[in-house]
Amino acid sequence: MDFQAHWQAIHEENGPTDVSWYQAAPTLSLKFVQETKVGPEARILDVGCGQAGLAGPLVERGFRKVTALDISDEAIRRAKERLGGRAEAVVWIRSDVLDFSAPEPFDLWHDRAVLHFFTDPEDQRRYVASMTRNLVPGGHAIIAGFAPDGPEKCSRLPVVRRDPDNFARLLGPGFALIGSEHEIHTTPWGKQQAFQWAVFKRH
Ligand SMILES: C[S@@+](CC[C@H](N)C(=O)[O-])C[C@H]1O[C@@H](n2cnc3c(N)ncnc32)[C@H](O)[C@@H]1O
Numbered sequence: 352m353d354f355q356a357h358w359q360a361i362h363e364e365n366g367p368t369d370v371s372w373y374q375a376a377p378t379l380s381l382k383f384v385q386e387t388k389v390g391p392e393a394r395i396l397d398v399g400c401g402q403a404g405l406a407g408p409l410v411e412r413g414f415r416k417v418t419a420l421d422i423s424d425e426a427i428r429r430a431k432e433r434l435g436g437r438a439e440a441v442v443w444i445r446s447d448v449l450d451f452s453a454p455e456p457f458d459l460w461h462d463r464a465v466l467h468f469f470t471d472p473e474d475q476r477r478y479v480a481s482m483t484r485n486l487v488p489g490g491h492a493i494i495a496g497f498a499p500d501g502p503e504k505c506s507r508l509p510v511v512r513r514d515p516d517n518f519a520r521l522l523g524p525g526f527a528l529i530g531s532e533h534e535i536h537t538t539p540w541g542k543q544q545a546f547q548w549a550v551f552k553r554h
Contacts, residue, residue: 354468355422355447361506363427367402367433371505372464377405379534380394380461380493382543383550384409386530387491391415393458396485398448399465402429406441410434418442420451449477453485460485460492464546467510475511478523483553490553492526494518498533498547518549528550 352361389395391413397405409417417440422428424445431438444451448465460482469475482492497505497512504510513521515531529549535543544554 357423357506357508358421358423361400362423362429367429368539370401370545371542372401372536373403373539377403377408379495379532380405380463381408381412383530383548384459384461384492386550387459387493389414389459389491391393393507394540395459395461396417396420396453396457398462399431400462401426402433404430405461405463406430407434407437410437410440416439416442418444418453418457420444420446420448422447447480449474451481451485456485456487456490456532458487458490460490460494462493463495464497464505466494467505467512468508470485470509470511475521482522483525488553488554491529492551492553493524493548494551495546495548496532498545501547502546513518513547513549515547515549518547518551527554 394416397419400421406417406419419441427443427445466478469478497510499512499514501512515528520530529552532548534546538544538548
């Protein structure tokens with residue numbers, strides 16, 4: 352499976368409001384960012400930012416070191432286009448999160464609906480390794496994916512559905528689970544999908 356080609360096609364064929372994961376505002380992401388109490392100088396990474404993204408709302412709230420990463424350059428092109436002048440305040444990176452190594456680690460890792468696509472245990476191990484090398488000790492990670500009562504597929508791809516304990520087992524003893532929330536997301540066409548959010552602090 353060529354994931355890069357899959358995602359490039361999804362972003363070429365669909366605008367931000369045409370996909371199931373579209374939300375008018377990243378309300379829970381912003382709530383959890385606020386709860387971590389990171390300041391405006393915090394280095395924040397949005398993994399698999401897509402087109403709608405968290406970057407714009409973070410910049411609007413005064414965060415000055417926001418990085419948005421996606422495997423698809425079309426996602427990044429559309430996200431920038433959507434943000435207009437505010438896009439200049441964001442660092443944009445086209446990369447597979449599994450291969451990513453930042454020159455300087457981040458204070459906050461945010462992932463909405465990316466980790467759940469890694470069904471292969473080796474990819475899951477690489478995801479945790481990426482998170483560990485790209486996050487400072489004491490840094491936070493906010494992760495959301497489909498909950499056990501959520502759909503089995505997203506964007507036509509199979510996903511791993513998780514509860515907070517399952518996230519914690521995957522991340523291992525290097526991360527402490529400090530928050531969680533079950534969310535019912537409504538797609539643009541009115542279907543309900545259960546998401547699980549989990550917040551971790553790196554030891
Ligand atoms: C379901 S969408 C979620 C987008 C965004 N996080 C949101 O909540 O609106 C998944 C996103 O992750 C990106 N993606 C998928 N696999 C990736 C990978 N291995 N590395 C980086 N980005 C990836 C896709 O291109 C897509 O934009």
